[in-house]
């Protein structure tokens with residue numbers, strides 16, 4: 001892959017920046033106006049010095065625009081010329097400061113708004129890209145791109161704008177210089193081009209450092225996540241020292257790369273300063289040799305001196321765009337993640353769904369996880385009857401959770417169909433479907449917050465009474481009421497203030513709160529003791545009588561007489577039968 005961003009990548013960046021592109025001309029105009037004010041100011045300063053030294057209308061004319069301004073000043077300003085010039089210079093300095101301030105305010109606004117837009121777009125993609133695709137990225141990368149690299153698009157745009165402004169400023173300075181002396185301008189242009197070529201050597205190094213920075217930052221984010229997510233395990237296994245060493249190693253990499261990057265940027269200033277000093281010496285020598293007046297030489301030197309920061313900035317921003325390239329590319333790649341596929345939004349479906357009437361039929365469904373060789377589910381056919389209990393039974397790794405994820409539309413079958421009352425699942429309006437089903441699993445995803453926050457996650461508008469009722473059905477109310485702040489108790493990071501069984505019951509309460517037509521319990525009570533598990537099962541049976549329940553388990557004893565049992569084995573469905581009457585239905589072998 002080439003170092004610099006391609007035209008297509010720049011087009012993608014501009015598409016992201018589109019709402020702000022119309023402000024860009026105004027921003028660039030502000031930058032150029034500030035340069036104009038500066039160059040005019042420098043010219044006036046030279047005229048001022050010239051007049052102060054007793055020249056002006058009475059002295060020899062410096063020629064060119066300088067002579068013109070000098071003559072005009074002397075003719076029209078008379079004795080008060082110096083005062084008027086001073087005021088003029090002061091006004092131009094103030095104008096330049098005002099214009100620069102306006103530019104900074106506008107660009108800060110755009111930079112922050114554009115970053116916000118990119119952050120939001122990335123977050124949206126994390127939520128809507130096909131689940132299997134987004135899950136393939138490691139969390140450190142996802143975190144780093146959202147938190148840090150997302151700024152690179154705005155920074156890249158700002159640097160590109162600065163490149164245009166600096167190039168225009170250089171052109172403005174060039175025109176002034178040319179009007180004063182074409183010879184000096186030619187020498188300055190050749191010298192500047194030579195310095196620019198030297199900078200290109202730094203730019204190549206910058207690209208390599210940019211890619212390295214991205215890799216190191218992702219590593220550091222991964223290390224941070226590993227510490228945060230594994231805090232308990234690390235301590236339980238006495239791995240603090242090793243973890244600290246691993247973090248410090250990543251941290252040292254970040255320090256080293258940060259230093260190398262800053263060193264690279266720091267190289268720009270002395271390199272250009274030395275180069276320009278040599279150039280100024282050549283200019284002065286040339287001026288003397290070709291009889292260019294002192295005033296013109298002074299003005300040219302002053303202009304060249306003030307041109308230096310613009311050229312330095314131009315080179316710095318060109319370098320910055322190169323350094324940002326890998327980060328910009330990683331943002332674009334994630335924004336594109338699954339964009340061609342059918343994300344949850346893309347296959348939202350248009351058929352209304354108001355409740356399960358007959359049942360759900362898996363018809364020769366196959367699914368292979370991206371990157372996997374073996375299918376997780378191969379040619380699976382079975383039925384989940386409406387209004388009854390279906391037990392999906394299978395060993396660890398048999399494909400049970402894959403079935404649940406297919407029902408949740410997190411995955412899409414590679415082959416076969418899932419029919420809900422005869423309608424393909426992905427034709428149903430996604431909101432309608434997900435609004436009618438709820439799942440509780442063995443690993444409950446808990447957010448940092450209170451018990452109430454966590455139960456409410458699936459139905460943020462639920463009333464307090466509904467929350468308590470759901471917790472009661474899940475057998476969670478007793479322990480919740482025993483917590484220091486009851487349902488408003490803080491549950492700690494990942495719910496660590498709670499036991500595994502308590503966490504599972506919060507997960508069940510969350511599902512119950514949705515009041516679903518179809519309740520899926522994926523090993524949802526395996527952390528409970530037998531008595532509590534039986535109590536929770538009885539409450540759920542009572543609350544969901546007449547509704548559809550899918551119980552996913554590896555324990556054959558979970559099935560009760562009357563339950564429909566689907567046995568999953570090595571990705572296929574080996575048999576379906578009615579619990580207690582194994583021969584009652586013919587086994588359907590996938």
Ligand SMILES: Nc1ncnc2c1ncn2[C@@H]1O[C@H](COP(=O)(O)OP(=O)(O)OP(=O)(O)O)[C@@H](O)[C@H]1O
Pocket residue numbers: 135369370372375376394395396397398399400401402403554
């Ligand atoms: N995201 C994934 N990427 C690749 N392979 C996966 C992924 N998720 C699951 N698998 C594989 O698919 C197969 C079925 O996994 P699944 O989670 O459906 O099994 P399970 O029956 O629910 O197991 P358990 O009872 O242990 O939870 C397993 O071999 C597993 O390794």
